[in-house]
Amino acid sequence: MLKSTDGIISQSQILKVLFQREGANFWIEGESITSKMEHLIHQAGLYKEWSVVRLQSALLRKTVDSxxxxxxxxxxxxxxxxxxxxxxxxxxxxxxxxxxxxxxxxxxxxxxxxxxxxxxxxxxxxxxxxxxxxxxxxxxxxxxxxxxxxxxxxxxxxxxxxxxxxxxxxxxxxxxxxxxxxxxxxxxxxxxxxxxxxRQLDGALNRVPKDFYDRVWSILEKTPYGIKVAGYLLPQQPTLSDMTMYELNFSLLVEQMLSKIVDPAYRQIMVETFMVVSTMLERNPEATFDQAVNMDKIIAEAFEEFQRDLSKSEGHEKQDDMTKFFNTPPNVRNGTSRYLTKSVINNLLDGEMKFVSDDMCSVT
Incomplete structure (x- = not known):
């Protein structure tokens, strides 16, 4: 097949099979397979077949300088x-x-x-x-x-x-x-x-708002049983006693927690949820959580409410696909922030948050 094939891409695929099956010491027509692969890399570069260049270079384990x-x-x-x-x-x-x-x-x-x-x-x-x-x-x-x-x-x-x-x-x-x-x-x-x-782009680049890690710290101060994301628990202690709000190790610990999320858009919704919870706690400084804060549960309940409203307005049946939710702007009349805020308040009223005083007038 290799002898009768002229196309660079076809040759590349055949050489890949031969290399993986027979190894680097395999010889064809008096020439080692690695030599043929080197020649093909050069030829592919001339014809700008970059996929071939990368495939053959990877098989030969080539690395760039610096x-x-x-x-x-x-x-x-x-x-x-x-x-x-x-x-x-x-x-x-x-x-x-x-x-x-x-x-x-x-x-x-x-x-x-x-x-x-x-x-x-x-x-x-x-x-x-x-x-x-x-x-x-x-x-x-x-x-x-x-x-x-x-x-x-x-x-x-x-x-x-x-x-x-x-x-x-x-x-x-x-x-x-x-x-x-x-x-x-x-x-x-x-x-x-x-x-x-x-959201897909923000999430894939792992970019967060400027004061994001400080806000997570502030939430952790109000959560004696920690914060839970994608099955990962960030405990309040010894985290708060071993670290400070502004040190790099704490930020890296938060990133370790967020790295358990596998979907970029969902990761970004999670970041937005942290910002909403932080804002709620700022407005209600007397509030604390009396159990681990399950951030995924807050998002799930926000999505449930979003679907109920969507069903009323557009007649959609309930579904697991969150694409419509992810494709809704955060800060509009019926944006994701509204549903996330409502979910946080529901968790507050259901007993996941408690108040040192009876003053709840700042909840909006």
């Missing part, structure tokens, strides 16, 4: 980095690593799920390292740079701009431009986006 220094640059800016394909396990990098370790890690964690992404993630680490050194403001509100989720964010962007085009088809320069576009557009409200698209 990868480990780029990770160090990101860490120096007070961020963490995770590598791993979206929807699968991630590995956190919280201290500088050697080039060899980083190479081994990226291929071990990416190859089983998406071969080309083992190269794309390297390109992104390199690009983010350069951007964060020159334009750090682009990463405001992003504490943990989850490379696989950045890839997901770029795919969201690509779906809007180029129908049918895959991320691994883009040139390395286009990948850099797409990265910048995602970060820049994420920082400004664009009329081109639906609320769903904005």
């Amino acid at each position: 990868l480990a220094p780029s990770v160090t640059t990101i860490l120096v800016r007070g961020k963490q980095v995770t590598v791993g394909v979206y929807g699968h396990e991630e590995e956190v990098l919280d201290k500088p690593v050697s080039p060899g370790y980083l190479q081994e890690l990226i291929f071990k964690i990416c190859l089983p799920y998406n071969i080309q992404e083992a190269v794309i993630q390297q390109e992104l680490i390199l690009g983010i390292g350069k951007l964060i050194a020159t334009t750090p403001d682009l990463f405001d509100g992003i504490l943990k740079i989850r490379i696989g989720w950045f890839v997901r964010a770029m795919r969201f962007e690509l779906d809007l701009d180029e129908e049918g085009l895959e991320l691994h088809d883009l040139s390395p320069n286009d990948i850099k431009c797409m990265l910048i576009a995602v970060l820049v557009r994420n920082m400004v409200d664009s009329d081109m986006r639906t609320p769903l698209q904005k």
